[in-house]
Amino acid sequence: MEAYKRWVRRNKDYVHSMESLANGLTWLLPERFSDSEIGPEAVTSFFGIITAINEHIIETTPTQRVTGQAETSSFPYSLCITLLKDLETLVEVAAQQFYGDDRKWNFIAATEAIKVLVRLAMIKNSGYKMLLRGGETVYVEKGLDAVNYSKQRHGELVDPRSHNLKNHFQQTPWNLEGKALSALSRFGENARMVSERTWLSRVQHQHAIMEPPTLMVEKPSLSAFLSEKGVPGGLFVMGEVMFVIRPLLYVLLIRKYGTRSWFPWVMSLGVDLIGNGILSAVAVSRNSRKGPLFYLSNDERDELKRRKLLWALYLMRDPFFTKYTRKRLDHTRKLLEPVPVFGFFAEKLIELLVGAQTRYTYMSGS
Structure with missing residues (x-):
């Protein structure tokens, strides 16, 4: 195993190229979205797992470790989340083939429940920071972000413009x-x-x-975090928890009401809107004496934007897809069908979109 790790770290560019090629070719496998074929999804999951393991090996190279990293625990939470996401589609297809469309939701719900537990543990381990890419990316304190957060925890006023004053006068x-x-x-x-x-x-x-100077960021317990941040801190944690449990809630409602019901779709969208709204509102809330109560790093601000982009997946989820999106796709295909080249690629792209829509895991956004 150590020899394989050394090889991956020495040839990371070659590994990335081969992984990208293999993952791209899996979309062209025959019967990729067939109801009865497990093989193509097994191949896709296999390549996804290999990619995740290789990325973990590269990221944990001893010479590349970064001071102040949030995930100091020996348990690789981010790798666990990635592996679960890669296996989830295979679990869905296998459950559908062996147990039928209705009972497959039991297995999907079990997988989502495991992801919820891992993500909640990851939030606790990170000192109640925002999950990046659903936990697949490890949160790392970087330079000024870590300094500002440390000052903020000790009640000092943080002015994001202050670090530029010296440079301004020098320049x-x-x-x-x-x-x-x-x-x-x-x-x-x-x-x-x-x-x-x-x-x-x-x-x-x-x-x-x-002993080069290091910046160690203290990770508060939940009680210490809530005591320090007060009501806004509780709202921040609640918004993050809502983001974590939303996929599980969505699956449980589909399991009860079915994919044709609007209730799971509306409830899931409502949880997303409320949770993201809470995070956005708390992040910009101000205290008249101490300035911003929450400092968001650039990565966290990008994460909020990424979560908003995921709302576009609601266009691809039933019953909205069947009632509205599918009709628009068919209309577009008919318009582009007579056009040489463009018509062919448009037909293949729409075919892939329609096929991917049949898989919950491709459109779950979790």
Whole structure:
């Protein structure tokens, strides 16, 4: 196993290329979306699992580990989530073939329940941070993000513009204020260096060489987090939990009411809208004395945008797909059918979309 890890890490570009090619070719397998064929989905799941394991090996290369990483536990939560997502489609197809369309939802619900438990554990392990890509990406504190979060936890005012002030004055030498502040800064630094004792400087230098400065972000417990953040903190956790449990709730409602009912579709959309709305509102809420109560990193802001983009999948879920989207796709296919080349590719693309829509896991957004 160690030899395989070394090979993957040395040839990561080649591994990525082969994985992309293999995963792309799986969409062209015959009877990919057949009701009775497990083989194509087994092949797809196999390549997905191999890709996930290789990515995990590359990301855990000892020389690439990043200080302040949230996932310090030995249990690979992100890898577990990715493997579950790769296996979920195979579980769905196998359950449909052996147990029928109705009973397959029991197995899908069990898979979603396991994903919920892993994601909740991952939220707790990360210190109640936002899940990135549903937990497939490990949250990492980066530079200014970690500093701001640390200051925020100790009640200091965080101004996202403050770190640019020094650069601003340095980059505008013709600015009189810049010249003055730059001169004062240099004078203060020189005075401090002269006043320092020589032996202390040497000790500090030796420590800096032997032990590079690291930024350790403390992970609060749930009670400490709620005590520190108050009601907004509770709302933040509730919004994240709603995002986690939404797929399981959706499957359980489909299991009870069926895919033709509007109730699961509306309830799932409602949970998504409310949960995302809570996260967005809490993230920009302000305290009159301490500024923003929650600092969102660039990755977290991108994650909120990604979750909003996932709402487009509701167009591909029944009963909306059967009643509206399918008609639009058929109309588009008829319009483009006489056009050379474009008509052929449009027909194949629509065929893939219609086939993928029959699989819950492809349109679940979980």
